[in-house]
Amino acid sequence: MIYLGIDTSNSPLTVALMRDESVLIEETTNLKINHSLTAMPAVEEMMKKAKISPADLTHIAAASGPGSYTGVRIGLTIAKTLAWSLKIPLHTVSSLKVLAANGRYFEGHICPIMDARRGTVFTGLYNGSDLSTVIEDQHSDLNEFLIRVKEQNKSVLFTGIDVAIHEEAIREVLGEAAFFSGPQDRLPRASNLIVLAKEEKAQDIHHAVPEYQRITEAEANYLKSQEGKKL
Amino acid sequence: MNKDIYVLGIETSCDETAASVVKNGTEIISNVVASQIESHKRFGGVVPEIASRHHVEQITIVIEEALAQANLEPKQLSAVAVTEGPGLVGALLVGVNAAKAFAFAHQLPIVGVHHIAGHIYANRLEQEMEFPLLALVISGGHTELVYMKEHGDFEVIGETRDDAAGEAYDKVARTLNLPYPGGPHIDRLAHESDGAVEFPRVWLEEGSYDFSFSGLKSSVLNYMHNAAQRGETVPPEHVAAGFQNSVVEVVTAKTLRAATQYKVKQVIAAGGVAANKGLRTSLTDTFKEKGLPFYIPSLKLCTDNAAMIAAAGTVMFEKGHRGTMTMNGRPGMAMASWN
Numbered sequence: 096m097i098y099l100g101i102d103t104s105n106s107p108l109t110v111a112l113m114r115d116e117s118v119l120i121e122e123t124t125n126l127k128i129n130h131s132l133t134a135m136p137a138v139e140e141m142m143k144k145a146k147i148s149p150a151d152l153t154h155i156a157a158a159s160g161p162g163s164y165t166g167v168r169i170g171l172t173i174a175k176t177l178a179w180s181l182k183i184p185l186h187t188v189s190s191l192k193v194l195a196a197n198g199r200y201f202e203g204h205i206c207p208i209m210d211a212r213r214g215t216v217f218t219g220l221y222n223g224s225d226l227s228t229v230i231e232d233q234h235s236d237l238n239e240f241l242i243r244v245k246e247q248n249k250s251v252l253f254t255g256i257d258v259a260i261h262e263e264a265i266r267e268v269l270g271e272a273a274f275f276s277g278p279q280d281r282l283p284r285a286s287n288l289i290v291l292a293k294e295e296k297a298q299d300i301h302h303a304v305p306e307y308q309r310i311t312e313a314e315a316n317y318l319k320s321q322e323g324k325k326l
Numbered sequence: 327m328n329k330d331i332y333v334l335g336i337e338t339s340c341d342e343t344a345a346s347v348v349k350n351g352t353e354i355i356s357n358v359v360a361s362q363i364e365s366h367k368r369f370g371g372v373v374p375e376i377a378s379r380h381h382v383e384q385i386t387i388v389i390e391e392a393l394a395q396a397n398l399e400p401k402q403l404s405a406v407a408v409t410e411g412p413g414l415v416g417a418l419l420v421g422v423n424a425a426k427a428f429a430f431a432h433q434l435p436i437v438g439v440h441h442i443a444g445h446i447y448a449n450r451l452e453q454e455m456e457f458p459l460l461a462l463v464i465s466g467g468h469t470e471l472v473y474m475k476e477h478g479d480f481e482v483i484g485e486t487r488d489d490a491a492g493e494a495y496d497k498v499a500r501t502l503n504l505p506y507p508g509g510p511h512i513d514r515l516a517h518e519s520d521g522a523v524e525f526p527r528v529w530l531e532e533g534s535y536d537f538s539f540s541g542l543k544s545s546v547l548n549y550m551h552n553a554a555q556r557g558e559t560v561p562p563e564h565v566a567a568g569f570q571n572s573v574v575e576v577v578t579a580k581t582l583r584a585a586t587q588y589k590v591k592q593v594i595a596a597g598g599v600a601a602n603k604g605l606r607t608s609l610t611d612t613f614k615e616k617g618l619p620f621y622i623p624s625l626k627l628c629t630d631n632a633a634m635i636a637a638a639g640t641v642m643f644e645k646g647h648r649g650t651m652t653m654n655g656r657p658g659m660a661m662a663s664w665n
């Protein structure tokens with residue numbers, strides 16, 4: 096079994112190859128370079144180094160979002176097109192769960208954070224022991240979410256590159272219960288993605304779409320304009 | 327004997343997700359288009375983020391359908407051609423990355439195609455090109471006169487300085503409360519009308535092949551506004567006819583003058599607005615009178631499609647052009663010749 100993993104859902108880019116239970120290669124960059132430019136070359140380079148040809152791949156793993164709309168789309172478009180072209184299964188994993196995996200074995204809960212502007216975040220809450228879901232992935236006001244996290248009465252490890260922006264706000268709500276992963280554990284890693292993907296059922300490739308966790312502004316405005324128009 | 331060249335084309339620059347297989351750059355083997363018009367209608371225009379979302383939902387389905395209809399295995403393809411630009415950035419990215427992934431999976435060469443070159447080469451799927459030729463590209467996003475000495479040689483001799491013709495049509499249609507997309511409705515109203523409001527013709531400075539439609543659009547809006555203030559009701563068909571007359575007269579005259587000055591052997595029209603009945607008739611009649619060969623592709627090849635991208639991509643491929651895995655969507659891509 097040879098797994099290719101790809102996550103471009105936020106500014107970091109991470110790709111990896113696993114053969115059965117061993118990680119062959121993993122590359123993670125955080126250079127804020129356009130993924131459309133770099134994702135396929137990263138895949139191509141990595142496979143060349145590992146001497147694996149496209150036809151050798153047996154599974155594709157991709158992060159399904161949330162994150163930057165464009166970023167999520169690039170990774171998922173590449174993943175679904177590769178899987179469909181090579182006639183191999185596609186497995187997707189929440190981009191937040193991939194981040195949460197950085198804190199696996201933490202005694203308590205893990206809270207991955209992606210900044211979504213105007214005091215809002217993409218986030219969710221996971222169990223440190225097995226990465227099971229405690230609170231579903233969502234787009235939420237940061238403070239409202241932190242209050243729900245606090246209600247769980249557990250130590251919480253915060254991870255993700257945007258944690259730095261919100262550290263103060265998090266400490267304010269959670270105080271001593273808040274822990275923060277170090278800079279080396281804030282980037283998504285495609286090997287984590289692959290390991291998680293192995294537990295996921297294969298997707299219907301044609302209908303695999305990003306989990307944006309948020310409707311578009313145009314749709315939100317449209318819905319607002321329709322309010323009260325209904326009988 | 328030369329081997330036949332089969333190219334898979336992929337186009338996602340705006341609101342159509344399209345894939346097609348073309349043989350030798352001239353023969354359509356399959357041509358699949360998933361249109362998003364219905365989902366953008368309620369917003370009165372294309373919403374880029376929604377367009378990108380739809381492209382992701384459709385892309386592999388459309389490519390699969392194009393290959394299935396062509397009854398071809400990927401290994402029988404010579405290359406993959408994809409619209410690299412111009413267009414909506416998020417929309418382009420889906421097609422470009424799908425094309426790269428597909429090409430990589432099957433170890434096929436990839437070619438990045440300029441969308442307007444694609445529109446021009448749509449003609450070649452129905453009528454062989456004869457050089458030198460003049461192409462009028464007129465669509466929702468473009469109004470350009472392109473002079474071609476030979477295959478892949480593009481000289482833009484005139485372009486719009488503000489709105490594209492299609493944009494002006496959409497804005498005027500909105501003022502007349504016509505549903506999106508407005509172009510076909512204006513065309514129909516103009517056709518049925520028994521009169522026409524007189525709107526100005528914008529010629530710009532003498533000898534210029536450039537276009538300007540925002541002034542015309544403004545005079546239509548002013549006209550409607552003034553009529554409303556006076557409490558008059560204006561027959562919308564008179565406005566539609568007046569607006570269309572102005573566009574058609576200027577576009578026809580400039581195209582004819584350029585064709586004459588550049589002594590071309592063939593004139594072709596391309597792009598969605600080329601499907602406009604008023605414009606088609608005026609151009610056809612004018613060039614017939616002049617005895618100059620004039621062609622417009624059939625409707626399904628005027629609007630965005632991937633066959634045109636495959637057609638242009640085939641010629642680029644034959645000229646030795648190859649893209650790499652670093653290819654990116656280029657929203658503002660300029661038209662360059664394929665030397």
Ligand SMILES: [Zn+2]
Binds near residue numbers: 441630
């Ligand atoms: Zn077009």
